[in-house]
Amino acid sequence: MKFAYYPGCSADGSGIEYGMSMERTAKILGFELEELEDWNCCGATSGHNTDQLLSLALPARNLAIAEKTGMSMMTPCAACYSRHRHAEHVIQHDPEMKKKIELVLEKELxxxxxxxxxxxxxxxxxxxxxxAAKVTNPLTTMKAACYYGCLLVRPVGLTGFDDAEDPQTMDKVMKALGADAIEWSHKTECCGAAMVTSRPDVGNPMLYRVLKDAKESGAECIVTACPLCMLNLDMRQAGIEKKFKEKFDLPIYYVTELLAVACGDDPKTAGINKHFVEAGQYLQTVKVRAAEAKAAAEKAAAEAAAKAKEKAAAAQAKAAGKSTDKAKPEAAATEPDLKKIEAFKTALTKNPDKMAAKLVDDPARAEILATTLDEKRIAKLAQLMASDMEKAKKAANAFVTAELKKQGDCQD
Structure with a gap:
């Protein structure tokens, strides 16, 4: 995937960290940026406030250069994006103005x-x-307010890649990085833009409302994709805090900076050390919390697996007619004591008459038992005597009866 790249004037100046992280983002995700040759300033705010034709001719010249490459032109700056999209629209839908632009540029569009x-x-x-597949350092536990500002998704007729009132593209990217993209109402409100400088009485309250809503909505940082928004939110935040007597302490990041960090880059490589509001410490906090959350999740998963295994074992035992809890006690209660068995074997072997009398009440039958005890019968009787004496007596009488029957058969 390859794009003609229009970096804009801020990429090497006030938004240098945007330019740095943009290049890292492209490399990480595997798309190529080919910088537009001999590009010029798009005019941004100054152009369309000064002269309509000039405001269209400036971006149109860049579009003409991009046309020759046969590639779509990507620009990171929201203002640059807006001006070039506006020029595209005019060129495609206003033939008369298109001719005027071509005359100024001395080239056909x-x-x-x-x-x-x-x-x-x-x-x-x-x-x-x-x-998400590229993430190695997920931003788990980060609470981010995704700030689109007023130019990236409006007007709908010129942009169209996202919802104008509740855009989600940046939210989706942040979620893919592991962060929590909070819901808030000022994600497309203007930050005051250049009016913070030219009309601070108008611009400052606008900037204040954006910061305040983000903070009150639970954000711990703000993420943007606009150099001017970044400049206002980051550089002017301390002044807004002082003016409105309210502390925000909200680190401001470019979405590309956080993508680079989440994919393994050092924050300095992404340009985060160049911010006005300290932004590195919050990333460390997120990293620690993420590790704790991971450990807690692994522990919970292990406990759940153990419980599931225990439950499955209990169900299996129940299906077999025994519960796991009762199986061992029953075995212990019915298993003959080996020492007792050996003791009874010895007694039956050495004192057959005495032992036979204990098993058979009738003296004559006891005598028959004593004289007919062999190794097999001794083993059987010893085992029964060790576990259940009544069963042993029944077995002994059965042996005698069998012997008497055998003797009777022989006499016949």
């Missing part, structure tokens, strides 16, 4: 280039299963 977001690539083109 085919309108075949497609700009794609990194979230679209991760969730829809690569897929969360493939991402």
């Amino acid at each position: 085919q309108g075949t280039s497609e700009t794609v977001s990194i979230l679209d690539i991760l969730a829809n083109k690569i897929g969360t299963e493939a991402i």
